Amino acid sequence: GEALAWFDGERAGLVGAVSWAREGRYAATVVRLALRLGVYLDWRRYFDDWITVAGVAREAAHRVGDSRGEAAAWSNLGLALEQVGRVGEAVEAHTRARDLCQATGDRHGEAVAWNNLGSALREASRVEEAVEAHTRARDLYQVTWDRQREAGAWGNLGIALRAMGRVVEAIEALIRARDLLQAVGDRQGEGMAWGNLGLALREASRVEEAIEAYCKGLEICREFENWYRAGQTLENLARAHEAARRPADARAAWLQATDSYTQADATKEAAAALANANANANATDTAPPPGRVYTSPRPPDA
Structure with a gap:
């Protein structure tokens, strides 16, 4: 704007x-x-x-x-x-x-x-310490009745739980984050919550649900013209398609990620996305690497 x-x-x-x-x-x-x-x-x-x-x-x-x-x-x-x-x-x-x-x-x-x-x-x-820190933040936000930032703490807690391998708990935390962000009308935060929920769902082998979550997050990224995060989301969407053995869909997502990263002036990420798009032209059954985490929204006075 x-x-x-x-x-x-x-x-x-x-x-x-x-x-x-x-x-x-x-x-x-x-x-x-x-x-x-x-x-x-x-x-x-x-x-x-x-x-x-x-x-x-x-x-x-x-x-x-x-x-x-x-x-x-x-x-x-x-x-x-x-x-x-x-x-x-x-x-x-x-x-x-x-x-x-x-x-x-x-x-x-x-x-x-x-x-x-x-x-x-x-x-x-230091993931165990991270879980403890986010839990303390969540509890303090509940005491101070700050629902928007409580949602951010739930989201970060979900990311940390996923890093510990506690995927079921991570999904629950990320759903809480998404629902709170929807309730307070924080669209950008909701977009990040959808992205992180997609990562956890994919790790739980719920690939179709992960793809749906990424698409919802992508819609919000584009709404705010946040091209770097759109690139991250498309990258994760591409990897989900790879996990589902759909190389044509994966290639299309990688090419869109290339465009988004280019718009964000992220030349290194754009080049990597293009290389992955080209690799999907001759796809193998190699499992895709883990996805890109989305950091939770930061308040102006953070």
């Missing part, structure tokens, strides 16, 4: 403004701007810029004694670090955010931090 186009045109100036205004009387404004700008930078996958502005926000909030702002900045920094594969640093950042929230009695912020920490722990292959 027009707002997104405006951000695209002003990104460099906004990132520069955050760094320029980090000192003195503008510190509180910098914290707010950096946290809001992080949502856009995450969406557009400008992760280096996100790390920069989150770091500036953390320093500025600490300088003026804004503990809640500092905790939110640590959370944003952890999310950005996780996206570039710096998982150990992400775990540390989310731990700092959680500790600050606990120290200030911010239960809602603590729930956000636990949920984000769980995702980083899962990426670090």
Whole structure:
């Protein structure tokens, strides 16, 4: 839309403004701007810029004694670090955010931090700890009556349970996430829930149900022109068709994934999808690899 186009045109100036205004009387404004700008930078996958502005926000909030702002900045920094594969640093950042929230009695912020920490722990292959973290987040969200973020915690819990091989429990958690997101009208979150539910259903050998889930998620990705996530969804759909021994359908999905990744400027992923499409022209009975996980929706103040 027009707002997104405006951000695209002003990104460099906004990132520069955050760094320029980090000192003195503008510190509180910098914290707010950096946290809001992080949502856009995450969406557009400008992760280096996100790390920069989150770091500036953390320093500025600490300088003026804004503990809640500092905790939110640590959370944003952890999310950005996780996206570039710096998982150990992400775990540390989310731990700092959680500790600050606990120290200030911010239960809602603590729930956000636990949920984000769980995702980083899962990426670090500390899956049992991830399940515990997401369970804590879910319980805190229930206490604070935040149904939308509770749904996100259910979704992340489902992802972690699936990683532990507890697939039946994962499906149950992901259905809870999907239903809650539908109830609160969060279409983008619902799309991710459908995608992750598809992964769990496929792992449970319920391939036709998985394909249906991917198609529902894909419809929502296209609705919001989220081409990178559409590419992920088509990739998972292709692998489901491969599992069902339908190479022609798989090839068609891979070609659509190539187009979606190209629209998202994800050239590496587009090239890989095209290679898989070509491989399906001479398909074998080799089992497809695991699918691509969808991270749960992040609140602006995460």
